[in-house]
Amino acid sequence: MIKLIASDMDGTLLDGNGGISPYNVEMINEAKKRGIHFVIASGRAYTDILPVTQQHGVECACVTGNGAEYIDEKGELISSCYLGAKEAIGVIEILKALDIKFMIYTTDNRYSIEAVENVQDAFIQRSLHKDKTQTYEEVKERLKTRHSIFRMEEVEDYHSLLPTKKIIKIEAFDIDTSKIEEAKKRLSALGNVAYLSSFPDNVEITHSDATKGKILLKAATLLGIKEDEVMVLGDSFNDLSMFELFENSVVMANGEEEVKKVAKYITEAYDEDGVGKAIKRWVLE
Structure with a gap:
């Protein structure tokens, strides 16, 4: 059973206009209603993620800077690994x-x-x-x-x-x-x-220790969630660290070919509600 979903932003969660589609929002909120944690795992800084999530009413934890920070739903810094x-x-x-x-x-x-x-x-x-x-x-x-x-x-x-x-x-x-x-x-x-x-x-x-996969694993452990209870979604090379640590990995149809070779599942493209459809298919049904 999946207890935590982590999704990349650009090329994955966001649509062609840089927002989160209504269907993706609906599926994220349905998962949260069932007690499933949702995390955005992005190369962006927190201040660049927050305006998007607030605009679409998605309250979630965030991995920022490709793994430099883990910030919880309330905006509290839980773990960090900054560049010296x-x-x-x-x-x-x-x-x-x-x-x-x-x-x-x-x-x-x-x-x-x-x-x-x-x-x-x-x-x-x-x-x-x-x-x-x-x-x-x-x-x-x-x-x-x-x-x-x-x-x-x-x-x-x-x-x-x-x-x-x-x-x-x-x-x-x-x-x-x-x-x-x-x-x-x-x-x-x-x-x-x-x-x-x-x-x-x-x-x-x-x-060197700031990767999406490492910090997400640390956060999941703190939440008492096992690796096989996590589903990760992404499209590019900065998502590979998640795919290598969590077996329930989902790549977008628009993803890099090398990433597709590592992923367990392939979902629809970022502009075809791929994240929402993956949540519906492999978490909610």
Whole structure:
């Protein structure tokens, strides 16, 4: 019997408009009525998750920053694993050397070590590279309401700032995927860091113990829930740590092929109520 459901957000729970479909909300709430815990497990920071869940009336626990934090339904921090300042500075030096744009997520803000507009422009160009049906301004307006890159502050002396902050992750991106691959090679030489890509053109860096799977396992244990009583849903490589630890794994039809090879089940795509249908099929019936 499933007692806890954990779902990724982007490419999984959210629809094409960046919201949670009525059917997904209905199935989540039905599961909760039956005493089943629901958790969002995302690479996003908590402050980027909360507006979405509040908009759709979904009260749930959250795994943030790909495993940096576990925050319960009431917004209380239960477990954390932040990236150390020394390690973060080492990551930044690698990204600077390769001229890769990035943003630093902390528990209280988002930071850039160069002009914010430059990083925002690179992020917009990345979106345009993937979808050429929209104009630059259309992409910019869409992202302004959905992405924290437009709520970012420039900082010059990051050597002094970072030791005073709780660092969730560093997210880097470049349309030149060869630069991302080179960054991964160099990151592999650093200690106490983990890195993964949600897409070929990005890399997200966290503490080595900050994975969705590890922190979700810790939370389930605290709740007295066994591994085989957990169902996890996702679409990309940052979900693999959950799929490797929990046998009841569900990948979206739009998911990465490598992830599909690991998953136990395949559900409909993110824009076809895949999460809700998976809950109905494998939890509620």
